[in-house]
Amino acid sequence: MKILVLNCGSSSIKYQLFRMPEADVLARGLVQRIGEPMGQIDQQSPAGNFRLSEPVPDHGVGLKRVIEMMTEGDGAPLRSVDEIAAVGHRVVHGGERFTQTVLIDDEVIAAVEENVELAPLHNPPNLQGIRVARSVMPHTPQVGVFDTAFHQTMPPRAYLYALPMSLYREGRIRRYGFHGTSHRYVSARAAEYMGRSIEHLKLITCHLGNGASIAAIENGQSIDTTMGLTPLEGLVMGTRSGDVDPGILLYLARSRGLSIDALDKLLNKQSGLLGLSGKSNDMRELEKLAADGDQDAGLALDVFCYRIRKYIGAYMAALGGLDALIFTGGIGENSPYIREHVCKGLDGLGVCLDVGLNATAPRGSECDVSAYGSRSRVLVVPTDEEKLIAMDTYALATASTK
Numbered sequence: 001m002k003i004l005v006l007n008c009g010s011s012s013i014k015y016q017l018f019r020m021p022e023a024d025v026l027a028r029g030l031v032q033r034i035g036e037p038m039g040q041i042d043q044q045s046p047a048g049n050f051r052l053s054e055p056v057p058d059h060g061v062g063l064k065r066v067i068e069m070m071t072e073g074d075g076a077p078l079r080s081v082d083e084i085a086a087v088g089h090r091v092v093h094g095g096e097r098f099t100q101t102v103l104i105d106d107e108v109i110a111a112v113e114e115n116v117e118l119a120p121l122h123n124p125p126n127l128q129g130i131r132v133a134r135s136v137m138p139h140t141p142q143v144g145v146f147d148t149a150f151h152q153t154m155p156p157r158a159y160l161y162a163l164p165m166s167l168y169r170e171g172r173i174r175r176y177g178f179h180g181t182s183h184r185y186v187s188a189r190a191a192e193y194m195g196r197s198i199e200h201l202k203l204i205t206c207h208l209g210n211g212a213s214i215a216a217i218e219n220g221q222s223i224d225t226t227m228g229l230t231p232l233e234g235l236v237m238g239t240r241s242g243d244v245d246p247g248i249l250l251y252l253a254r255s256r257g258l259s260i261d262a263l264d265k266l267l268n269k270q271s272g273l274l275g276l277s278g279k280s281n282d283m284r285e286l287e288k289l290a291a292d293g294d295q296d297a298g299l300a301l302d303v304f305c306y307r308i309r310k311y312i313g314a315y316m317a318a319l320g321g322l323d324a325l326i327f328t329g330g331i332g333e334n335s336p337y338i339r340e341h342v343c344k345g346l347d348g349l350g351v352c353l354d355v356g357l358n359a360t361a362p363r364g365s366e367c368d369v370s371a372y373g374s375r376s377r378v379l380v381v382p383t384d385e386e387k388l389i390a391m392d393t394y395a396l397a398t399a400s401t402k
């Protein structure tokens with residue numbers, strides 16, 4: 001059975017075609033600059049690697065072109081569009097309504113629309129992708145996988161902000177958390193790697209990429225996470241500030257007359273690693289700069305690691321122990337330096353990293369980098385959100401045809 005996974009942004013479509021249940025990737029690609037005078041489609045498949053530069057006026061044209069490309073040439077991964085048995089869509093905000101993956105119907109679309117105000121940048125292009133896929137493949141089941149769903153198990157003490165309750169009851173202002181698909185995937189993989197049932201594990205998963213978040217997971221359920229109503233809260237990120245004293249915003253608005261848009265730009269685009277270093281939001285570059293003696297880059301890395309360490313301590317307290325600390329995401333999977341500096345000083349809490357194993361951990365595979373005798377294991381687990389979306393979609397599509 002072939003499953004197409006779509007992740008639609010405002011001007012892009014990221015996609016992967018899977019053969020299930022093996023989860024073999026048959027094709028993957030990216031449509032960029034939709035709606036601009038010149039678009040670009042890159043696709044990799046056994047039939048070859050293609051780059052097309054042509055106008056892609058909207059997502060509908062983009063998706064049709066992608067499917068054409070997957071059916072053309074020797075070794076094409078699809079004979080026709082009818083071979084796609086189901087489509088899995090990444091949807092950023094599922095609000096309180098979606099606690100798990102669902103088959104999409106008109107009612108689900110209406111509910112996702114209701115969440116647009118909670119994710120004005122992300123949900124509209126996700127919805128667009130769903131509508132377009134339904135029109136191109138009207139008889140194919142469509143499935144929605146929500147970034148927020150995994151965190152819906154958080155108890156009120158973790159998801160409530162200490163604001164007037166009416167803001168939650170009437171305005172739905174609360175912690176939702178994101179990266180749920182990644183936290184769910186790596187926690188399940190970690191349990192399997194450890195040969196233990198996830199129902200008996202206390203885990204902390206650190207998803208460290210351009211966006212970054214940590215989750216505390218008890219018995220397979222998220223009990224707390226660092227991102228909040230929006231993906232701005234918590235860790236220091238590439239260009240996002242993470243936690244700041246909310247009073248700073250009031251101060252900047254009052255004393256410097258900063259507008260809402262200026263504050264938005266400041267917190268989302270000009271802060272984080274970029275803001276602290278003044279040079280880059282890219283971890284590879286910052287590590288190089290710091291090694292060459294750039295003090296601001298060094299300071300940015302120090303703030304980044306310290307914030308993560310602080311949350312690990314907090315979540316160990318929330319969980320009342322820790323069986324494994326898991327690193328994932330572009331930084332978590334690839335940066336021995338960051339893993340080492342995050343874990344520095346955690347020995348007293350029973351989290352001991354083996355510096356040698358950590359430095360030589362093979363990229364792209366699951367591995368244990370904890371020191372002999374460490375109470376908690378320290379694991380590196382590559383994430384694969386698309387694969388989990390494909391697995392969920394396969395499970396729902398096969399259940400719906402039984």
Ligand code: ADP
Pocket residue numbers: 208209210211238281282283284285287329330331334335
């Ligand atoms: P996104 O959130 O955009 O999906 P990724 O998970 O791809 O981000 O992570 C991107 C980050 O990973 C960048 O800061 C990049 O510098 C960092 N990264 C990738 N490879 C390495 C590496 N070998 N060492 C350190 N950082 C790395």
